[in-house]
Amino acid sequence: MKTIYFRLIICFILLLTIGACSTFFNGASFQATEIEEPVKNDSIIMRCKVNYVKVNAVEKMYFPYMGKISTLSLNYNENYAGFASCNRFFGKYTIDGQNISFQYATSTSVACSEYIIEKAVFTALYNVNNYTIKDKQLLLKRDDEILIVYDIE
Numbered sequence: 001m002k003t004i005y006f007r008l009i010i011c012f013i014l015l016l017t018i019g020a021c022s023t024f025f026n027g028a029s030f031q032a033t034e035i036e037e038p039v040k041n042d043s044i045i046m047r048c049k050v051n052y053v054k055v056n057a058v059e060k061m062y063f064p065y066m067g068k069i070s071t072l073s074l075n076y077n078e079n080y081a082g083f084a085s086c087n088r089f090f091g092k093y094t095i096d097g098q099n100i101s102f103q104y105a106t107s108t109s110v111a112c113s114e115y116i117i118e119k120a121v122f123t124a125l126y127n128v129n130n131y132t133i134k135d136k137q138l139l140l141k142r143d144d145e146i147l148i149v150y151d152i153e
Contacts, residue, residue, distance in 0.1 A: 043075065043076045044073050044074070044075055044076075045074045045075060045076055046073070046074050046138065046152050046153075047071070047072075047073045047152075047153045048071065048072045048073070048138050048150030048151060048152050048153060049063070049069055049070070049071050049150065049151050049153065050063045050069065050070040050071070050072070050121065050148065050149070050150055050151075051063060051137065051149040051150060051151050052148070052149050053070075053120045053121055053124050053147070053148045053149075054124065054145070054146065054147050054148065055120050061117065061120050065085075065114075065117055066085075066114055066117070068085040068086070068114050068117055069083070069085070070082065070083060070084050070085055070117065070121050071083045072125075072138075072150055074093065078092055078093055078094060078095070079091070079092060079093075080092070080093045080102060080105075084107070084117065084118040084121045084122065085112065085114040085117040085118055085121070086110050086112035086114055086118070087107045087108045087109065087110050087112070087118060088107065088108050089105035089106065089107035089108075089122075090105060090106055090107075091103045091104060091105040091106060098130050098131060098132070099129060099130050100128060100129070100130060100131045100140070101128065101129060102125045102126060102128060104126065105122065105125070121148070124140065124147040124148040125140070125148065127142050127147055128140040128141065128142060128147055128148070129141070129142055129143065130142075130143070133152070136151065136152045137149055137150065137151055137152060138150040138152055
């Protein structure tokens with residue numbers, strides 16, 4: 001009898017972990033139908049930590065925020081990956097000259113109280129259309145407005 005309960009508990013845990021990936025779209029979460037793992041052996045162009053994210057017209061969120069950090073890595077094969085305070089994410093980006101855009105990320109979906117941080121990071125990434133590198137910082141912008149600043153490691 002104990003074996004049956006143990007097997008049921010294991011099955012329940014497996015079902016929970018299988019459903020732990022989702023795709024983010026402007027802060028909303030949708031269940032992913034196909035999850036592609038990021039390429040493990042591709043070369044990294046740059047690895048960065050968030051300095052600040054613009055939350056709205058007047059407010060910026062400086063990091064570490066609530067003791068949390070957020071990171072971003074850009075790879076030569078146009079894959080990006082990072083950590084957004086409690087969830088890992090990855091996806092594709094395109095770059096043409098100074099223009100850059102990030103496709104919507106696939107992410108783990110760990111429940112956390114820092115969701116405000118993740119929403120700010122994802123919203124900024126998805127609204128970026130160009131970049132500048134200045135003073136060891138990656139400035140991701142929408143036209144002339146800086147949305148997110150990463151310190152290049």
